[in-house]
Amino acid sequence: MLIRRAHTSGRPNHDDYDLHWLLADPGELEQIPGETGCLIHNGIAVYPSSPDREWDEDEHPGRRYVHYADGRPLAALRVTQYPATRRRPARSVVVWIWTEEDQRGKGLATALFARAKDDYPNLSVGSDRSPAGAGWVTRLEDLGLVPRTTW
Ligand SMILES: CC(C)(COP(=O)(O)OP(=O)(O)OC[C@H]1O[C@@H](n2cnc3c(N)ncnc32)[C@H](O)[C@@H]1OP(=O)(O)O)[C@@H](O)C(=O)NCCC(=O)NCCS
Numbered sequence: 001m002l003i004r005r006a007h008t009s010g011r012p013n014h015d016d017y018d019l020h021w022l023l024a025d026p027g028e029l030e031q032i033p034g035e036t037g038c039l040i041h042n043g044i045a046v047y048p049s050s051p052d053r054e055w056d057e058d059e060h061p062g063r064r065y066v067h068y069a070d071g072r073p074l075a076a077l078r079v080t081q082y083p084a085t086r087r088r089p090a091r092s093v094v095v096w097i098w099t100e101e102d103q104r105g106k107g108l109a110t111a112l113f114a115r116a117k118d119d120y121p122n123l124s125v126g127s128d129r130s131p132a133g134a135g136w137v138t139r140l141e142d143l144g145l146v147p148r149t150t151w
Helices: 108-119 131-142
Strands: 043-049 062-069 072-082 091-099
Touching: 043 108, 062 108, 072 108, 091 108, 108 131
Parallel strands: none
Antiparallel strands: 043 062, 062 072, 072 091
16 A cells, blocks of 8 residues: 655654545645545545646546545545556555544444445555554455455
8 A cells, every 4th residue: 555655764654654634625635636526524525536647656546535424524545546557457556544543443444445446346455554554454355345465
């Protein structure tokens, strides 16, 4: 999972997994150019994006899913669509996922993944994972939402 911000040490550091910014309103994230969509008060909003240009791996089309309760964003997940290359077919990957600390363990991230999978049946989760992210993916595997990891 491409969840880490740029860092210079070559090793992950704890703050790299602070992804609270992923809860921003649609169109506000410099990490996701070209995002559209309308805020909602309750439920899961979908914010698609189609950047004009593809500078790097984060600037591909995709969708961000945000769960709201009474206007408060509680959890968010970003899917990026990567085009086919000579080596691999096109794929849709969860690159960022975040649930507010006081909302964890309630199934919000899993529900966002299940919602995104409706749009992307072969949805996978990136391989660069935090300890919590790795535990969460095991839960997805247990639920049959992703194939079991073989590496
Ligand atoms: C990973 C994260 C998105 C999970 O969000 P969530 O809404 O709490 O997830 P769900 O409620 O759907 O699933 C929770 C399950 O994930 C697993 N899990 C979550 N955190 C875990 C941890 N630290 N260690 C092991 N398993 C963990 C458990 O199976 C847990 O179920 P349980 O609460 O019954 O034990 C959330 O912990 C988070 O935002 N972490 C910080 C950002 C981050 O690390 N993102 C992932 C980068 S790869």
